Amino acid sequence: MTNIPQTEVAQEKIRPVPITIALIIGAFIGLFSETALNMALTNIMAEFQILPHVAQWLTTGYLLVLGILVPVTGFLLQWFTTRQLFIASLCFSIIGAIIGGLAPSFEILMISRIVQAMGTAILLPLMTNVILLIFPPSKRGTVMGTMGLVIMVAPAVGPTLSGLLVDSWGWQSIFWIFTPVLILSLIFGMIFIQNVSTITKPKIDILSILLSSIGFGGVVYGFSSAGKGTGSWLDPIVFIPILIGLIALLIFSIRQLKLDQPMLDLKVFKFPMFSLGVIMVFLGMMIILSSAILLPLYLKGGLLLTALAAGFVLLPGGIINGLMSPITGRLFDKFGPKFLIIPGFALTTTFTFLFTNVTTETSQIAIIIMHTILFIGVAMVMMPSQTNGLNQLPKSNYPDGSAIMNTLSQIAGAIGTAIAIGFLSAGQASYLDAATNPNDPLVIAEALTAGTQNAFFFAFIASIIGLIVSLFVKRVKVSH
Known part of the structure; x- marks a missing residue:
């Protein structure tokens, strides 16, 4: 429950710009970490001799920790000062990065991901609450839009930047490259971050x-x-x-x-548009993060691209997905959710189905086009679903509604990633069992492609469910 404590700090004494910069830098790196290792999974699998269902825990475990800790941080925000939480979150991120860079085994690498996720889980709710406290309502839209752009672009550029790092200096460089940035962000924050909330200790x-x-x-x-x-x-x-x-x-x-005083006020589910919004955001996150882990594996293992080349294939879709955030916001204000969400799910349904037919001969241009349009559809679904759902809640329930959506989004990503890898592994194993020479590199590539087709069928089903649910969405009139 991310309650926003009242503050008596005089607004003229607060320096909102440096505070926001420090928070956004930390959040960008934390969210970048969600998808950064996806491009290195094949390298990590080879180095530690592990299978895909084990390697995917580097992503699933990260998301799971976020899903468990995000609601808990609502209490932390009322027990500890802004500076204490900021310093703790950056320290967790730095320690996690150092452990990851030095990790001699998969188990130690997994521990580093858990520690990193603890830092991100503290920082994300902290950032939202601080921005709502230090900016007047007339400026919040712009600031929150910038924050939303960061949240969408960070995971988008993750595969491309990590692809460059993996090809040049190995997967460990993903951890080392951002350690000094995190340290500088910590120093910057220790200078400029101010305590803007009142400690209530519920x-x-x-x-x-x-x-x-x-x-x-x-x-x-x-x-x-x-x-x-x-x-x-x-x-x-x-x-x-x-x-x-x-x-x-x-x-x-x-x-x-x-x-x-519940940890999460579940009475918000009595509002039908909020409940539908949660379902659609849940399905949207499944599609986003299952695609984020499947496509790097397919591009590197099926099309035999380098990590950098695979990253560039995924970059246009990711960037456009981020840039669509303010556009869909304006369209939502003008036309309402129905004219965005239904076409959005129609696009995701069409293009997840097309991904069930990829082969080892599919061109990179085709993948770029399909991935880009798929993520345009996702952008048309996510923000309108969330905003329309939260709009139906009374103001007093905004913190609970936001916390529930954020928590279930992370859980959806974790479950979606796990199920997608399960489908991929099953399809891959079935293909290799039927192959006459399962050790042939070409057969291995074809097997991974068959697994990818299998896994995208799960995303296709999730998208169909979302399309059906979207037919019942109605625009909420905000009376407060």
């Missing part, structure tokens, strides 16, 4: 935190375990964690409805 419900962690963790772990390619959802390592996670989430939900 009661922390440990049981709610424990239940949400077990719930989200169990569900994502179960889905990720299905990524071993066995194709069996009845394997105990798959269904038992999912079952435990669902039971924990059910108990968590019941508890939130009974508490006077």
Whole structure:
């Protein structure tokens, strides 16, 4: 629950520009880290002799930590000062980067990702709350638009920049290149970051935190375990964690409805457009992050491109997705959500289906076009779905609605990534089992391509569900 504490700090004493710069630099690197390692997964798999379903935990684990910690940071914002949280978040990010750069094994590399994610999980809610506190309402739109652009562009340029680094200096350079930037950002923030919130120290419900962690963790772990390619959802390592996670989430939900000060106020789901918005954002994040992990693997393993070349193939779609954010905002204000979300899901449905037919002969130009239009569709879905849903909530429920959407977005990305890799692994294994010479490099490339086709079928199904749900969206009239 990202409540915005009231502050008595005189606005004329606050220096909003340097504060915002320090926060945005840290957030950019944190969000860059979400997708940066995707381009290096094949290199990491080769170095540590691991399979795709294991390597994908570098992304899934990162997103899972975000999903678990983002709602918890709502309490941290009311227990610790702005400076304390900023310094802690940057220190986590720096320590995680150093551990990653030195990692001698996959297990240590995984630990570095968890530590990095802890830093990002603190910084993202902190940035949103600080911006809402230090800028007047007349300027918030511009600042939040800039923040939104950073949030969208950071994961977009991740594959391209990391591709350049991987080809030139190895995957470890992804961690080392940003360590000095993070250190400078920390020093800059220690000079300019001011305490702009009042510490209220509300009661922390440990049981709610424990239940949400077990719930989200169990569900994502179960889905990720299905990524071993066995194709069996009845394997105990798959269904038992999912079952435990669902039971924990059910108990968590019941508890939130009974508490006077819930960790997350689930009563917001009584608003139908908010509920539909959550579903569509959830599906949109699944499409975005499953594509973000599948396409680098396909481009490098199926089309045999270098990391840098693969990064440039994905760059146009990512940049246009970021630039579409302010455009869809203006169109939303003028035409409402229906005229954006329905065509958006129509585009994602069409182009996820086209991705189920890629081959080892598909041209790079075709991939660029398909990826770009797919992400235009995603841009038409995400912001309008979120904004229209939050618009239906009373002002007092904005923090809870935002926290729920942010939390479920990260969980959607983690589950979507895990399921996509599961489909990829199953398709790849099936192709190799039927091959006469499974060790032939050409056959290996064709097998990975077959797995990619298989995995995009999951994204296609998610998109169809989103298209059906979007038909029920109505424009919300804001009365407050």
